[in-house]
Amino acid sequence: MPKMKTNSAAKKRFRFTASGKIKRKQAFKNHILTKKSKKRKRNLTGTVLVDDTQQHRVKALLIK
Secondary structure, three states, rough: OOOOOOHHHHHHHHEEOOOOOEEEEEOOOOOOOOOOOOOHHOOOOEEEEOOOOOHHHHHHHHHH
């Protein structure tokens, strides 16, 4: 039987930390940026951790 493939969309969007948690980029900083304040855009920069309630779903897509 062939190996299971990792979900291509997920591997582009998520990364693992050294401790095994999953990082993601923040949403809402892609377009229509003129109406958003500088503070709001600045706070959307960077990465955050995937919520604990969603970690098992993302891991299922990444670890095959």
